[in-house]
Amino acid sequence: MVSLRVPALIALAVLAAFPVAAEEGMWPLAQLDDLKDAVRSAGLTLAPKEIWDPSTNSGLAGAVVSLGGCTASFVSPDGLIATNHHCAFSAVQLNSTPENNILEDGFVAANQQAELRARGTRVLVFKGWDDVTREVLAAVRADMAPADRAAAVEGRRRELVAQCDSGSVRCQVVSMFGGAGFYRFRQLELTDVRLVYVPPRGIGEFGGEVDNWMWPRHTGDFALLRAWVGPDGAPAPWATANVPYRPERYLKLAQSAPVEGEFAMILGYPGATTRYRTAAGVAEDLQSTMPRRVKLLQDLVAILEAQGRRGKDVELRLATQLKQLDNSLKKALGMLEGAGHIDLLGSKQAEERRLESWIAADPARKALWGDVVSATDAALARRAVSRERDFLLAWLPQPRATSLLGAAVAIERWTDEKSKPELDRPFEFWNREERALRQRLASMQRGLDLSTDREVLRYLLRRAVQLPAGQRVTAVDQALTATGKTGEDAITAFLDRLYAAPRLADPNVRETSFALDHAALLAQQDPWIAFAAALRRDQEAKERVDLTWDGSMLSLVPRLAAAVKAWRGTPIAPDANGTLRFTYGQLHGVSPRDGVVYTAFTRLRGVVEKHTGEAPFNVPERELEAARTSASSPYRDSRLGDVPVCFLSSNDITGGNSGSPIMNSSGELIGLAFDSTWEGITADYRYDAAIGRTINVDVRYLQWVLDSVEHAGHLLRELRQVRGNR
């Protein structure tokens, strides 16, 4: 463990001062070598090179894939992929019809030909990285103004990606520690992905929103996909002639039962953490950003719920959008509650005071880092002057607020950006994104309800009207003024104009508009496109201002991280940024509060206990029947006296890790990570192994369900072929 390197007294002092536990850290694979003693002490029997060997670009991590927002892993030589049910949710929804509702009833492909296209799903196979820090920083001169520095770095990132992208290999250049280092990651993109197995919603979503973020958990949050490629083995779009992809690496299922206290590691794609935020930044988040976010989410949820009461069809149409908003709201509320519970701000402030004292105590440190906290806070204060406006400007074009405005903004900008050289465009408008953008514009139809869309936009416009002077959204002000009316009348008039006959509500119009050039699009004088173009002027003005902030952070965050690292005297991990990370810990229960202990494992009997027959506690009758004879199941754990369902581990993960493989000390698959506990929800700011836990679904539950509930022997054999006969 990391802190084993620290002399015992210091370690104790550090733990007492702020309980950063041994397992903290979502480590880039480039740091694996720094950790080799720690992970060996913790129980890992593999050498770091077996996880990933940069010299050969191979290793266990080759089995781990990104689904974009979720993680997954290859689990058979024929491209079978295991991930969470909730990561396959939208693909499952797209394949569901009232007559064949696989979202409710589940789906087992009887053979490979019966597998269903998972539209909108792509698989990104890890292929390695190179350190491009020198190349990026070569573009930066010390005397550059912050905005110029940010622009120079961004330009160099684009060049480095363009040089690397090739065929189906997609590259990205990301910063570590806010700009201390830059890595270029390579991923192979596979776009023919198919649904192989989806459990019934009563298993895959068992417990639903009630149990979301909670322990004890009994969710069978698993699904199986398969990647397909052209007959030549090369990535290819969906085609009947395609064949299953044969990955270089795939994970084997664990051969022995994991036990409490055992080593466990996770490889996955955590999205974002904020562990190097200053105390002032944390204060702003907790006292301003998060409450603002909660208010908006609560209001949007209320609008959607009210609209959903218009009818069952509307309710179903809004279900996915509402689920996303609810989940964000629940996380934000949990964050605020958790922050209060552990006094996050107070402990961050105390930690920062200690850090600053330590810096101040030595002239050399003072010279290096004496101003880093105050300079960061000053930049933060400058940025705060437009926070209200920036917040709203970020929400207005979001498809999860109003899908029509989201579509208009995407189409308007895409048609403009596509005429430019790629190096002049932000990454999200590169040609390689065209397919995903088109897909989004097509699939939004399923969730579109004009009345709800209008009420959400009305809400956002009202919020815009209430913005303080100096923080106005010009596009909104101009649009409302143009109605010739004032106040609520102006909003209504503008909405009447937009929603009178919204052409973009037609998927064909969206598709043809997307293909137009920008001038032709504008010439159509669609009010939506005109509003989107106006909003872009606000947006681009903001982006120009942001360059100064970005440039300041490019120098400040690396300095702050360097100070923290020197102060702690141990390796530290950079914040999550959507790239592949390694985290290790143990299988462990936890005491969430005095008098209560969460056990490390839940069991099949707990599913039966919770089952009420009504969603979200509604497993199929055939599972209840199978449970009655589970005592003789080979997936029964004799220590637990039952088939295991989910388990807790002390790994450090966050959003994006969903579907990640959790492996034992030999690198065998023991489960899939799918959630964090409510008590550990503040880990994005500060991980505390005394309270934070990852929630995983046990692969033995997957196997038991495939065997005893689904009778899908062919899938079990495919999963187990590497294990011989059991």
Place this chain on the structure above:
Amino acid sequence: MVSLRVPALIALAVLAAFPVAAEEGMWPLAQLDDLKDAVRSAGLTLAPKEIWDPSTNSGLAGAVVSLGGCTASFVSPDGLIATNHHCAFSAVQLNSTPENNILEDGFVAANQQAELRARGTRVLVFKGWDDVTREVLAAVRADMAPADRAAAVEGRRRELVAQCDSGSVRCQVVSMFGGAGFYRFRQLELTDVRLVYVPPRGIGEFGGEVDNWMWPRHTGDFALLRAWVGPDGAPAPWATANVPYRPERYLKLAQSAPVEGEFAMILGYPGATTRYRTAAGVAEDLQSTMPRRVKLLQDLVAILEAQGRRGKDVELRLATQLKQLDNSLKKALGMLEGAGHIDLLGSKQAEERRLESWIAADPARKALWGDVVSATDAALARRAVSRERDFLLAWLPQPRATSLLGAAVAIERWTDEKSKPELDRPFEFWNREERALRQRLASMQRGLDLSTDREVLRYLLRRAVQLPAGQRVTAVDQALTATGKTGEDAITAFLDRLYAAPRLADPNVRETSFALDHAALLAQQDPWIAFAAALRRDQEAKERVDLTWDGSMLSLVPRLAAAVKAWRGTPIAPDANGTLRFTYGQLHGVSPRDGVVYTAFTRLRGVVEKHTGEAPFNVPERELEAARTSASSPYRDSRLGDVPVCFLSSNDITGGNSGSPIMNSSGELIGLAFDSTWEGITADYRYDAAIGRTINVDVRYLQWVLDSVEHAGHLLRELRQVRGNR
């Protein structure tokens, strides 16, 4: 343990069939000898005779007292008594004033002279019993009609009590197993009771309604009283010349720290259980009685809450009444939830089917018990025809519904009954109850709010109007008809008449009315008294009908219990009936559901965790300060690493056991029982040691609070004098 006597295979079968656990049973002391092997195996080192020796009428149980609805125990040679804070609640409230609010702030008597009168509190010291089964049953002839049988038994009970009552010795004759046996208990009544120590509400009621019935628990639910007597040592009313009572027995505090798994026993006064109810009786309770009760309680709570919003003074006035109603409601809801969770009805039905098969399998058994279930159910069905009316008739005169009608009913009946010979009166109208009745009529003033009282009575009258034909309350029908109006107008007119100038709202009028003879009272033509007299005609008509039911049960319940006993082949305990019982078990945590374990002990750190500064999680600042230095406290438990607060045990208790001493295998005091867990709330019907737990407050927490929070060294010394210097 009881089931150790059963061959292992049978025990397993029984446990599998219906999980009646080893610890089930609230045992009359008369059965202690039957249990001697079982309790010795379980760990008790005392001989049954040391708990109570009928030949000398002495033993540990002599230290255990009833407070009427609560239990307590002597804990010093000078009559110091330990019980729950909630058992002293009303006495504490009566001693609280806005200027000296001891309910909120607590109270420590600096010395004996400073102790406060606990008006309305009496202490009943256990003095033994004799078996009067033969004497009672001698009054019964086999050919008697059921009603005559019931009347004969009741008459004999009164004679036996009258023969026994003497001075301050109060007797009662109670049936066991519904009439299989009759015991006459003797208690010494002490009426000068004083408050010695009351913790601040933030300790004594920490967690309040939120934590009520819940684990983990951190409530310091303790208080100390003292019994005083005349200078001659004989019971006497309060007087300045009185001296502390010197009990024959008192409990010593445990000298060693209790540990999980350790033997524990409780002596106390459980009120009522219903374990020999037939499945049809349970079905009626769950499907009809309890939902009806829940509905009424919810409606009353809503009325009181709405009225409470009129102002802070009204809210305070209604606080105690609301707390009682809320507690009843929470218990009823928990019972329904728990019954569903454990399938109480299904398991009762299955158990009954097995019992009936066993009876039917043998001609001798069939002759004895073949009809007992069906005959009981037939009697139940006959009674069910007036359930709606009986339910309302029971609620109308309850002081916890409307205190004015409660007072009118009590005064009207008392003035009539008191003119009769005692043997012709129900026990509750014997002269010995006069003091308590007067006290109640005086103290009701504190909770009386006329507007609320009127709204509650309006609600009950509306319910009476809705009763089906054949189940009418004649008194209500006549009163409403007499208004000359119909429907809601009649109710309003009747209420207008009652509440125009209610004389009984004046405590002096209640006192003088209570002293009048019945004719003089009626001559006053008070509309309340007239309504009470009319209601009594309904009530007495019901009592006459009930005699038939009572008489049937007097023969059926003993037969059913005998069948169950023969079937189980082990000693069985009679239902609780408010008399002294012994229950044994262990200190044990419990898993309330898969994935969660409740630990056996809670700790001081849990109090600090829960403390928010707002009621009900609001310990005094001085407790938080003391907690900071608790690591060096002599009351710290080294295994727990903290001062213990509450603990769980598998003892079988119910309402009335509050304040009961829980003792180790040597009979030393380790805590005070004060609640059951939510999960075990169905124990009144079926005790299950796998889920049911008693919640106790640890005597070490009491001592830590007295020492470190209250600095009440004199009380600590009195509690510890038997332990030598620690």
